Amino acid sequence: MDRKPVSKRMIAVFAAMAVWGVVPTSLSFAGLQEDQILVLYNADDTSEIGLDIANYYKTFHPNVHLQPLTSGDPNNPLSTNEQVSAEYYLNTIRPAVLNALQAAGPSQIQCIVTTKGLPLRIKVDDSVPPQGAQWVQYSSLESELTRIDLIDSEITMGDQTWFPAGSGHDSENQYFGAYWDYFSWPPERICRDNEPFTSASNDGMRLATRLDGYTFADVQGIIDRSQNVFVDPSAPQYVVVDDDPDGVFNLMAELTVNLGDQAYSDSSHQVITVDIQAPSRSVIGYVSHGTNDGNGLAGGDNGDPSTGYIPEQLGNPQSGLLLADGAVFMTYESFNAWTFDPWVLQPRGEGGYYIPEDDQQGLLAQWLAIGGTAGIGHVFEPEPGGYDGTIANEDIVFDMLLDGYTWAEAAWRSMQQVSFVNTVIGDPLMVWRIAGDMNGDRVLDSQDIDLLYDNLGGSGVPSAPIYDLDGDGDADNVDVAYLVHTILGTEFGDFNLDRKTNEIDLARVALFYNAAGGWFAGDASGDGFIDLTDLAILAGYYGFDGTADAVPEPATLGLLAIGGLVLLIRRRK
Numbered sequence: 001m002d003r004k005p006v007s008k009r010m011i012a013v014f015a016a017m018a019v020w021g022v023v024p025t026s027l028s029f030a031g032l033q034e035d036q037i038l039v040l041y042n043a044d045d046t047s048e049i050g051l052d053i054a055n056y057y058k059t060f061h062p063n064v065h066l067q068p069l070t071s072g073d074p075n076n077p078l079s080t081n082e083q084v085s086a087e088y089y090l091n092t093i094r095p096a097v098l099n100a101l102q103a104a105g106p107s108q109i110q111c112i113v114t115t116k117g118l119p120l121r122i123k124v125d126d127s128v129p130p131q132g133a134q135w136v137q138y139s140s141l142e143s144e145l146t147r148i149d150l151i152d153s154e155i156t157m158g159d160q161t162w163f164p165a166g167s168g169h170d171s172e173n174q175y176f177g178a179y180w181d182y183f184s185w186p187p188e189r190i191c192r193d194n195e196p197f198t199s200a201s202n203d204g205m206r207l208a209t210r211l212d213g214y215t216f217a218d219v220q221g222i223i224d225r226s227q228n229v230f231v232d233p234s235a236p237q238y239v240v241v242d243d244d245p246d247g248v249f250n251l252m253a254e255l256t257v258n259l260g261d262q263a264y265s266d267s268s269h270q271v272i273t274v275d276i277q278a279p280s281r282s283v284i285g286y287v288s289h290g291t292n293d294g295n296g297l298a299g300g301d302n303g304d305p306s307t308g309y310i311p312e313q314l315g316n317p318q319s320g321l322l323l324a325d326g327a328v329f330m331t332y333e334s335f336n337a338w339t340f341d342p343w344v345l346q347p348r349g350e351g352g353y354y355i356p357e358d359d360q361q362g363l364l365a366q367w368l369a370i371g372g373t374a375g376i377g378h379v380f381e382p383e384p385g386g387y388d389g390t391i392a393n394e395d396i397v398f399d400m401l402l403d404g405y406t407w408a409e410a411a412w413r414s415m416q417q418v419s420f421v422n423t424v425i426g427d428p429l430m431v432w433r434i435a436g437d438m439n440g441d442r443v444l445d446s447q448d449i450d451l452l453y454d455n456l457g458g459s460g461v462p463s464a465p466i467y468d469l470d471g472d473g474d475a476d477n478v479d480v481a482y483l484v485h486t487i488l489g490t491e492f493g494d495f496n497l498d499r500k501t502n503e504i505d506l507a508r509v510a511l512f513y514n515a516a517g518g519w520f521a522g523d524a525s526g527d528g529f530i531d532l533t534d535l536a537i538l539a540g541y542y543g544f545d546g547t548a549d550a551v552p553e554p555a556t557l558g559l560l561a562i563g564g565l566v567l568l569i570r571r572r573k
């Protein structure tokens, strides 16, 4: 099989995003709750790494359910091999997980989390089902678990005969966020509106992610970095898209990375690293062809993504990407989730011979090791039939994250198939929050200012990350000023948040004078009372007009959201 990657599908394209401009949607973004999550670990694994990961995860999410899995036979412990047979899955793993799901309550668990020490790949070894364009021989454990309730035999595992979409087949992802309008010519790809996941509204499907990495420390890192992910409307963050210039497999016709005043365009063979240095820790996503980019020479040259490009180029402390907490990885590399064991080589194609060490593709495990937080990858070649949707669609992933959906929802919304080779690594509950949005409603308004005032600990006193907007560790008046000035783009005394301080704001103070109230009512000082102090503050800034600035649209009222996709293009091949 050609070492070109994964798919001839119509390919998603998009560019870097800066953080201004998308209109916010008010929605209940916490679509997935802790007590809807079942965390599985291999209780027969003498290393106990799965148990350690499950326990560590539970310290952040105390209401998740932990579930040991065991073979029940001391002489034949539950496999810790990354690959197991379909028979093993069906006879040993599946019944144990089904029992656990039942014990938690028939409809309680919406998402299953696996941990290192449990199998990763499932392989159908028998001649049934027929291996051909309509079946795939491999699936990830996680993809299989999304359909654990229905897919119960080798003939139904990996069955892709649902195509074209809409057949309601068990291995068609009911939650997929796009569809094709075949009545137009050429057929048009249409994205559905984003919506929260529930099993009930998706034909009983469940979500699934995996907590894995080279080491326990790597997994701890991704859990840590998932907990407080903020995108700051006033400080652009980027999804870096590194395209391939060689036509057929291009991610995009043109890549534009907005970097302050600098615009970058890269569809060369050069790996993008050093150009995306500032502002600090600003890269929140990475999409590329990985080693499939470039001139095809083993080991690469001319700086193109080559073997080892993740640790050596992207992760280079001097010249690499500065990753934000929450950074997501998706590459068009067939075997990028083949293993989480640093000593294992990748295979090349169905024949089973292995890519030599100096020609290995990038691995999701490497991304996590350099400070990445999550990713979607493939445990085997995801090119079963060449039709669209074999791998994750990055435009859907990032759109969902920017709208405040959980990682598990964003990831699975982007994929058309289940019982398939794709897997999702990371904390399913990771949410990209908006800096300054204290109440989590994804709107920045006076309630957020009030909440920040209510939670000021003072200079030098350690603070929860959500209140520490300037990142110096505490929550004090400097953080209030950051919210008012930098994020909301206005001044103290602007009580209706229209970026002006004038007679309207004065009228608020007059109306609520000598009464209790928040910012909305004229409390500029944050003491919960409207009095002379507030009037004096208003007077100090009276006449301020922030709308005259040439700066980007401010973060006021209904206008602000998190980040804008500057360019979001889908291009047909």
Ligand SMILES: [Ca+2]
Pocket (backbone or CB within 6 Å): 436, 437, 438, 439, 440, 441, 442, 443, 444, 445, 447, 448
């Ligand atoms: Ca808010």
Ligand SMILES: [Ca+2]
Pocket (backbone or CB within 6 Å): 467, 468, 469, 470, 471, 472, 473, 474, 475, 476, 478, 479
């Ligand atoms: Ca602070």
Ligand SMILES: [Ca+2]
Pocket (backbone or CB within 6 Å): 493, 494, 495, 496, 497, 498, 499, 500, 501, 502, 504, 505
């Ligand atoms: Ca005002």
Ligand SMILES: [Ca+2]
Pocket (backbone or CB within 6 Å): 522, 523, 524, 525, 526, 527, 528, 529, 530, 531, 533, 534
């Ligand atoms: Ca006051």
